[in-house]
Amino acid sequence: MIMIVKAVNLALLFLLPFFFAGLINRVKSRLSGRMGPPILQPVKDFVKLMKKSEVISVSTSLVFIIAPSITLGSVIVAGLLVPMSGGSSILSFDADFILFAYLLGLGKFFSIISAMDTGSSFEGMGASREGTFAGLVEPPFFITIASLGLLGGGISFSGLMKIPFGTGDLTGLVFLMGVVALFIMVIVEGCRVPVDDPNTHLELTMIHEVMILDNSGPGLGYLTYSSWMKMVVMGSIIANLIIPEELYYAWSLLLFLAVIALLAMVIGIIETVMARLRMTHIPQFLFFMTSISIVVLSTIVLFISGGLK
């Protein structure tokens, strides 16, 4: 059984990113009154990119060639560590979220230096913003995960506490805040509104899109796919906080897919109803995540020390 679950999860890891991206676009177009591309359009886009050849800038070096593979590889392996359907991850060991965070960091390191490799000032701008903003969400990510782990008594993704449905205690609220904090992380990692707008076409206001201006063909395909996958991976962490443990696998799988779909829809709705924040306001938005995570931490500590019932 566990092998089947793992196989399903592996398939989900590779397939869900396409649906996720397609669903966001579908929600956005429907809400703005357009027909929109089919949900599986991202698959076609990906295949199209894979069939193309690449244009390589004359100022680049080997770094530019290897970076897309390392970035995508790091996201895939990070995805293997995260529990998906049925609450089980493909690989799991103690303190695995440290490796998770640092693998994403490795991917980021290479995407930054690959952007800098082109010598373009636009890409430099994007790279420096990406590094700074990603740095701001790292501490609250650890605070949130450790707080939830403290309550669950485990130090791996599978040991995180689940939302105690129906017990009527206050911790449910804390979890809600934890979910919000992690959702902000999904937005930052996936480079979505209000932090970054994937549809903008003005170089000065972009973050992630401007970093991949000079990528093309399979390299661009890898990078785009890795950014979709990152959202799914982060979304799976949220889904596993919400889904109760003792369900039948079929229900748990359905619920998992539903939560992921819901996240995609929420992202789509946010992108329809609001614009990207001004660049100077983004750090404030990210500090919001830090404050939520600190609230999560303090509430949990109050709870375990018996101050809250």
Next chain:
Amino acid sequence: MELFFYPLAVIVSGGLISLFLPEKFKGAAVSLAAGIGMVPLVYLSLEVINSGNAMGAAADFSYPIGTVNFAIDPLSSFFIILISLMSFIGSIYSMEHTKMYHGKGKGLSSHFFFLSLLIASMLLLAAVQNALLFLVVWEVMSFSSYLLMTFENEKDGVYKAGINYLISMHVGVIFLMSGFAVLAVKTGSYDFNSFRSVLEQGDLESVGIFFLIFAGFGMKSGFIPLYTWLPGAYSAAPAHVSAIMSGVMKKTGIYGIFRFIVLMKIPPPEIAFIILAISLITGITGVAYAVVQKDLKRVLAYSSIENIGIAGTGMGLGLLGLAYGKPPMAVLGFTGALIHVFNHSIFKPLLFFSVGNIFARTGSVNMEKLGGLIKPMAFTGLSFLIGSLAVSGLPFFNGFTGEFMIYWSMFSGLSKGEPFLSIIMIVSLAGLASIGAMAIICFTRAFSITFLGSPRSSYDMTPENPGLASRLVFSIQIFFIVIIGIFPQYVFMFTGKIVSSFIPAGHAAAIPGYFSALGSLSSVLFIFLAVVSILFIARFRLLRHRAPSSFKTWDCGYQAGNTRMQYTGSSFAAPFMKILRPLYSLTVRIDRPAGLFPDRGGYDSTVEDNLEKRVIYPVINGLNKFLNAFTWIQSGSTQQYIMYGLLFLIATVIWIMAA
């Protein structure tokens, strides 16, 4: 024990012989001696670590010093391995790097002699168990490093940085001396082992003494706020000396702190909390300043401060684990600290050596003047990249192994029963996470501004031809960086042996339990390697029959782009600097183009360290003013000095009579 002293004699005689050799062979003599010395030292140390039995010897000196004990226990052995290995590597690189000074009358004789003296003194330090001799050796080390550091003394600011270093070291020695003096008075002996009886008590007095000693060693290692000498000294020193100072000599401070931690057995939790707090602040401040530096050596210097902070964090966690009786935390914290210390002495010299190569070729270490260097200097560029990945603590490289242990130690300190400790642990997690995130910003910046893009000024673009010595040295370092990175479980077991020699036996029992978890970490890293290779090969196969076209970088349709329009290091750091604005003092000078046909304009920005400028300098200035009030005592007239002597004698006689 002879196996320990003979190699030291070999190293010093290598230095002596080099005095009489022609310029070309001086470096070779010293590195040969260091190499010959290294073999028995490493062998001996491994023996001690594997058997767990300390070795000892005693020597009798005349009156003030008395009998001196030497001992090599697993802790000393660890540092002896580190010092001898990295000094050997450092001296080989020095041989290559000093070639550019040949025939310029630069006084290479004394340089190499003091290099060998520095190596020998650092090694001896790890074995001396007597406070007085320890201080003597400590001084030899500080002084010879001062002479090495001021090698390029014809340059502006080198002496200033050197004097700053020398004075700071002596302030540090005053702390050490007072700590040792109190201990010696209380115990009646200068032997480290006899200090145990006072330090073990764990009362306020022993905490005070410990912090005196901590301040003394912390000055050498560069803990905040005792770091002000460090950036100046490392950037003034030639690259090979900075590498030895940062990679090896700095670690003697950590060794000293460890030596006294061991004496405390179960420390009071206050000590642990304070060390943890100081270390995290050191780490965060160090890397925050590293991000904005333009001088590559200063980037590395501030990053050394950061890394000492990380190692100190591990130490603090280990102590907390002991104080709270949590074996996993203690074991992981101490091993993390030791592994990180070792890692740092591998990747930081690699980075300094790379910067040395850059300096040798371009004559500059200011990243705003460099760029595109990976094309002419592929070997150096790749080494700098690997060093950067390691120092950012990214998986697959050695920096991650140590940081992983330290994170893990924090996670294992979380428990429902101890809310206070849990809060501290989660705050520390956030602190370490922000250090990691900032290190990524810092080193992507340093690497990409220096090596990627197009050159910002003109220099020799012919491909470099690294000498045999650099090839060897760099490959040894890269080998260690990768091996420690991908096999954390074996590194942990090895370091675990050292840690178990100084923590209570009940705690040491926790060590074997981590082998398998670290084994799975290692296998995930191999899976990562496999995935990346598959992806890379897939991309390669896809593109096999499609010729890639080359084109210039997208410039938004602008036709007159030039390389000066690339993103600069300062602009890269700007969004980050805005967030931590109070830490920096920024001076901007703008020459606006004027008139109808403006011919030139300019923009120049300088970032200074606000902690130094606004907090530490005022304190030092205040101290200066206060001490100036006593200058009349030192009048310069001999009669007055004789009178002081007389007054002192009279006072002593009265005091003795009264007692």
